[in-house]
């Protein structure tokens with residue numbers, strides 16, 4: 214019988230930082246880290262080497278494997294504004310742990326990233342005069358501009374950094390089990406006792422691992438699985454949100470001043486008539502639009518940028534959060550159906566349309582896309598009609614938002630700018646946890662993006678560090 218003190222499901226940043234911090238505090242512990250994807254050095258996306266998305270089997274390399282969705286991410290670590298009494302970016306850890314302690318966790322975790330080779334340079338801190346002028350102008354047009362210090366790893370450096378962490382976890386004695394799917398949790402009388410797994414590559418391999426504590430760190434990729442676990446094992450949760458929108462690509466020269474002063478500017482507004490919250494997210498100066506495959510082969514759009522390899526375009530997400538009320542409470546299903554329609558319209562690929570074509574009421578044709586001044590960095594995207602995929606309310610929110618931001622950044626609404634669909638951020642139903650991140654099932658914890666606690670690398674990482682501190686006190690070895 215294989216027994217562990219701690220089993221961690223998911224080797225994304227939250228799971229990695231949990232294992233690392235826990236082993237530093239309790240070096241003699243038996244810890245098992247399981248992930249359905251591959252080791253970080255074996256993760257290769259065919260699109261990044263010039264090919265097209267072939268829907269890698271059994272799992273997409275962009276979102277699965279050691280370092281989770283962090284491996285191919287742009288690696289922008291969102292820190293915080295020292296002057297601000299709130300934390301506005303990356304998730305809701307501060308709502309459980311308070312702002313001061315969360316800031317301390319961010320400083321501490323940032324230190325670990327630096328120890329493993331992150332760039333010491335911070336973006337968005339030097340030119341406060343330009344930043345303040347932009348904030349002032351944004352306010353005038355009903356747009357909120359959030360600018361915080363960013364530590365930019367870059368996609369290729371993220372790989373190196375997480376490889377160093379993978380080596381270190383093995384040196385510390387963590388058992389890392391890759392290409393292994395956690396199929397089910399073992400729960401008895403409201404207490405977790407282990408996990409059932411099967412191999413992602415060898416048909417016959419099935420195993421049971423017993424654990425005193427189990428941490429779920431499955432990211433957005435595991436949202437569907439987590440929702441199923443909640444239903445099966447009565448893990449308390451509440452209906453969550455789904456963020457639906459597009460990836461927007463425009464020339465660097467339009468964004469030049471913003472990129473230089475802030476690297477990532479977060480614009481937030483409530484466009485009329487719905488007054489829903491609409492925001493920009495994950496801005497990538499001189500970056501590349503990318504595709505990622507989700508459950509059931511759905512293709513979603515994302516974006517990233519490298520430290521050295523550069524394009525002439527900036528890309529960013531424009532997202533609207535969708536909350537539903539009685540009688541509908543299935544945000545995941547709603548998002549999946551939007552993605553399915555968008556994929557259908559693009560023959561199983563990402564859809565792209567010029568803003569000018571949307572505003573003049575017709576689809577984009579490949580012929581005109583080839584002549585467009587903004588050259589798509591996702592070359593496999595299929596020219597078509599994004600408005601046929603997204604709902605009226607989402608589309609109205611996005612177009613009105615683009616118009617509002619154009620007042621702040623002239624050229625933001627230029628006709629040749631591109632909208633890619635679908636950009637969707639799936640979260641499972643929000644898992645109900647306490648300030649130790651323990652769920653309603655005893656010994657079962659939820660961290661990172663999967664249960665809706667976080668929405669970015671830094672907050673996912675600190676959620677792991679906090680849980681390690683909690684468990685290190687709790688587990689008597």
Ligand SMILES: Cc1cc2nc3c(=O)[nH]c(=O)nc-3n(C[C@H](O)[C@H](O)[C@H](O)COP(=O)(O)OP(=O)(O)OC[C@H]3O[C@@H](n4cnc5c(N)ncnc54)[C@H](O)[C@@H]3O)c2cc1C
Nearest residue numbers: 223225227249278281282286289395432435661662669670
């Ligand atoms: C292209 C891209 C760019 C991004 N850029 C940024 C950025 O610049 N800055 C930022 O802050 N955030 C960025 N993000 C988001 C960031 O990567 C995530 O917020 C972060 O990785 C979440 O960490 P996590 O540990 O919660 O989960 P994840 O990193 O998603 O890891 C979860 C892991 O769990 C595994 N898993 C799921 N279910 C199971 C199961 N049943 N059995 C076994 N394993 C399972 C998956 O294989 C995966 O490896 C980006 C994301 C993408 C996709």
